[in-house]
Amino acid sequence: MRFAAMLMAAASVFAVTAANAQSPVKVKIGVLNDMSSLYSDLSGPGSVWAAKKAVEDFGAAAKGLQVEVIAADHQNKADVGTSVARQWYDVEGVDMIVDTPNSGVALAVNTVTREKNKVFINSGAATSDLTGKACSPNTVHWTYDTWALANGTGKAVTKNGGDTWFFLTADYAFGHALERDTSEVVKANGGKVVGTVRVPLNTSDFSSFLLQAQGSKAKIIGLANAGGDTINSIKQASEYGITSSGQKLAGLLIFLTDINSIGLKTAQGLNLTSAWYWDMTDANRAFAKEFSAANGGKYPTMVQAGVYSGVTHYLKSVAALKSAKDGAAVVAEMKKMPTDDKLFGKGEVRADGRQIHPMFLFEVKKPSESKGPYDFYTLKATIPANEAFRPIGEGDCPLVKKT
Amino acid sequence: MTSATSPMAAPREGYSPLRLLIALVVLAALIAAPFLVYPIFLMKVLCFALFACAFNLLLGYAGLLSFGHAMFFGGAAYISAHTVKVLGFTPEIGIIAGTLSAALLGLVTGLLAIRRLGIYFAMVTLALAQMFFFFCLQAPFTGGEDGLQAVPRRAFFGIIDITKDVNLYYVVLAIFVIGFAIIYRAVHSPFGQVLKAIRENEPRAVSLGYRVNQYKLLAFVLSAALAGLAGATKSIVFQLASLTDVAWQMSGEVILMTLVGGMGTMLGPIVGAAIIVTMQNYLASLGEWVLVIQGVIFVLAVSLFRRGVVGEVLAFVQARKEKAAARDAAP
Numbered sequence: 001m002r003f004a005a006m007l008m009a010a011a012s013v014f015a016v017t018a019a020n021a022q023s024p025v026k027v028k029i030g031v032l033n034d035m036s037s038l039y040s041d042l043s044g045p046g047s048v049w050a051a052k053k054a055v056e057d058f059g060a061a062a063k064g065l066q067v068e069v070i071a072a073d074h075q076n077k078a079d080v081g082t083s084v085a086r087q088w089y090d091v092e093g094v095d096m097i098v099d100t101p102n103s104g105v106a107l108a109v110n111t112v113t114r115e116k117n118k119v120f121i122n123s124g125a126a127t128s129d130l131t132g133k134a135c136s137p138n139t140v141h142w143t144y145d146t147w148a149l150a151n152g153t154g155k156a157v158t159k160n161g162g163d164t165w166f167f168l169t170a171d172y173a174f175g176h177a178l179e180r181d182t183s184e185v186v187k188a189n190g191g192k193v194v195g196t197v198r199v200p201l202n203t204s205d206f207s208s209f210l211l212q213a214q215g216s217k218a219k220i221i222g223l224a225n226a227g228g229d230t231i232n233s234i235k236q237a238s239e240y241g242i243t244s245s246g247q248k249l250a251g252l253l254i255f256l257t258d259i260n261s262i263g264l265k266t267a268q269g270l271n272l273t274s275a276w277y278w279d280m281t282d283a284n285r286a287f288a289k290e291f292s293a294a295n296g297g298k299y300p301t302m303v304q305a306g307v308y309s310g311v312t313h314y315l316k317s318v319a320a321l322k323s324a325k326d327g328a329a330v331v332a333e334m335k336k337m338p339t340d341d342k343l344f345g346k347g348e349v350r351a352d353g354r355q356i357h358p359m360f361l362f363e364v365k366k367p368s369e370s371k372g373p374y375d376f377y378t379l380k381a382t383i384p385a386n387e388a389f390r391p392i393g394e395g396d397c398p399l400v401k402k403t
Numbered sequence: 404m405t406s407a408t409s410p411m412a413a414p415r416e417g418y419s420p421l422r423l424l425i426a427l428v429v430l431a432a433l434i435a436a437p438f439l440v441y442p443i444f445l446m447k448v449l450c451f452a453l454f455a456c457a458f459n460l461l462l463g464y465a466g467l468l469s470f471g472h473a474m475f476f477g478g479a480a481y482i483s484a485h486t487v488k489v490l491g492f493t494p495e496i497g498i499i500a501g502t503l504s505a506a507l508l509g510l511v512t513g514l515l516a517i518r519r520l521g522i523y524f525a526m527v528t529l530a531l532a533q534m535f536f537f538f539c540l541q542a543p544f545t546g547g548e549d550g551l552q553a554v555p556r557r558a559f560f561g562i563i564d565i566t567k568d569v570n571l572y573y574v575v576l577a578i579f580v581i582g583f584a585i586i587y588r589a590v591h592s593p594f595g596q597v598l599k600a601i602r603e604n605e606p607r608a609v610s611l612g613y614r615v616n617q618y619k620l621l622a623f624v625l626s627a628a629l630a631g632l633a634g635a636t637k638s639i640v641f642q643l644a645s646l647t648d649v650a651w652q653m654s655g656e657v658i659l660m661t662l663v664g665g666m667g668t669m670l671g672p673i674v675g676a677a678i679i680v681t682m683q684n685y686l687a688s689l690g691e692w693v694l695v696i697q698g699v700i701f702v703l704a705v706s707l708f709r710r711g712v713v714g715e716v717l718a719f720v721q722a723r724k725e726k727a728a729a730r731d732a733a734p
Contacts, residue, residue, distance in 0.1 A: 077647050078643055078645045080647075082641060082643060087441065090443070090568075108643060111553045171548055172547050172548025172549055173547075
């Protein structure tokens with residue numbers, strides 16, 4: 001803590017000199033995500049582009065901020081993630097880390113960020129613990145979380161008659177949290193969980209797990225995994241004839257890029273919950289067009305849109321404070337100021353660090369309905385912002401005062 | 404038995420003033436280092452250097468290629484992280500607990516593995532290490548893919564505040580020096596001589612009346628315990644223990660460090676660890692390319708300088724000395 005105090009003292013000195021000299025406030029943003037493995041499509045270089053785009057659209061230079069964006073690959077390893085985060089904070093002078101898919105790495109970076117009093121805006125990771133047990137005055141969780149996904153998909157599917165579930169769960173924090181949250185929603189809506197199997201991360205062969213799921217005779221196979229794991233499990237379930245024999249898949253976390261990899265033929269009819277889709281408003285479509293021009297024809301996922309939105313709000317708060325050095329103060333400002341940007345619209349950051357916005361329930365289109373690249377989703381329902389996320393009192397977040 | 408039987412063996416000349424001077428200079432540099440270089444990086448180098456030295460004790464001096472040392476490194480990391488975080492031990496007790504558990508694991512593994520030689524020995528250690536990996540993946544206390552996170556840095560011995568990186572660096576340096584001293588002592592002792600004899604010619608060592616298996620087992624346990632010491636220390640430094648530490652890639656990495664630096668030399672593994680960790684750290688932005696570069700370096704090391712960096716330097720010095728001696732002898 002003495003080290004943190006020193007940093008803060010140094011920071012305030014910097015802040016004073018900066019104010020005196022009227023020189024631009026230096027802000028350094030680090031995009032820490034998976035650049036080369038299973039989550040690189042849904043975050044990866046696209047998130048770096050989104051962060052840079054947010055800086056550009058914000059007009060940082062005109063508002064007295066000098067913003068630099070750097071990026072690194074955490075290789076989905078918690079120890080690599082923490083050493084990069086530490087080095088960024090200690091040596092490189094990074095003020096804020098953004099994105100960071102993989103809940104295990106996100107929780108580790110959350111701890112380091114709090115210790116160093118910087119800012120962590122998470123868009124890519126799903127664990128609702130970031131605004132629950134592990135919540136921190138230095139962290140904002142932007143795009144989605146396991147509770148929101150479970151609530152969206154779990155409720156809709158169970159109410160439509162899918163009342164027995166078997167879970168195929170990725171064996172790490174994210175999978176466990178998603179399974180736990182969805183089970184609760186299923187049970188609360190009168191359904192039953194008949195079994196579960198834990199699968200190692202980044203598995204290529206799902207056959208034995210899928211056979212267990214088939215043997216369970218559950219109506220719904222819940223896929224509590226993400227990225228490449230979801231793609232492989234959906235494809236292989238289709239190859240095994242599981243979907244054609246009457247069992248249905250419920251993808252709990254499916255990204256636009258996943259549907260692209262799976263193909264509409266295999267994925268059609270799948271229900272999924274998402275925080276953002278490019279073909280909803282004119283602003284979204286314009287963003288997607290620019291994104292795809294810069295990223296080899298790929299379209300942005302909700303994670304990348306969330307990075308844009310989160311960085312925008314962060315820069316607003318830094319501009320208001322005229323300093324990026326005291327992380328807790330910046331996050332406090334982010335919570336005070338309502339959020340408003342072209343992609344996520346109006347919203348707020350709650351006391352526990354949860355950004356609040358509506359969620360959407362989509363159905364994947366049939367190949368015949370799709371008119372162009374990435375034209376994949378039909379909107380089925382909008383979950384209003386006040387119902388989309390876990391009620392603030394239920395997360396066991398120590399920052400929330402019990403009433 | 405003379406130490407000149409193998410080109411791998413470092414020439415031993417006892418404690419010459421020059422050696423002492425070099426050691427002092429190196430120590431002074433290590434003490435000054437955290438003010439020049441990022442301390443966490445240095446601690447990482449020291450942890451891996453100790454790990455590689457422990458591995459080298461087995462490979463370089465006893466000629467046993469273990470492919471499962473990640474088991475001891477990572478196992479100790481988990482035990483020390485768990486005891487410190489959940490049971491509330493102080494870090495020094497946590498590190499000792501990790502080291503002892505690695506020694507115990509080494510004893511069990513060693514008893515099974517030393518019955519076989521060569522590739523079979525390597526395979527037995529690999530198989531046991533993989534079993535241990537899957538145990539760690541599933542055991543509830545390890546946290547699966549998440550690992551054990553946010554291990555608190557409590558005061559060392561109750562007085563040294565290790566939340567400051569520089570203080571922790573000196574603690575890690577002390578641990579490293581102790582570990583290195585143990586290895587140095589073991590190698591330069593009658594026990595070490597017998598190990599080298601076994602490496603050079605096992606049947607002959609048997610015929611001389613040595614109980615070869617007991618020596619091998621002791622070397623194995625010692626090596627496992629010191630690898631555990633390195634792993635336990637690493638978990639305190641990074642405040643986490645994760646599956647990376649027990650994965651087979653870690654066993655491969657330590658072999659790479661030892662071979663690149665110079666197998667069977669005292670300083671080789673340290674140099675090798677420094678080279679590999681530096682590459683991983685400063686080339687991290689290149690992503691997957693780090694692995695390719697590592698592979699290329701490994702191929703170069705094996706095909707061009709087989710004695711490793713330090714081994715080649717020693718051989719060069721030795722050759723010059725012999726030349727000079729020959730010139731002096733011939734008037």
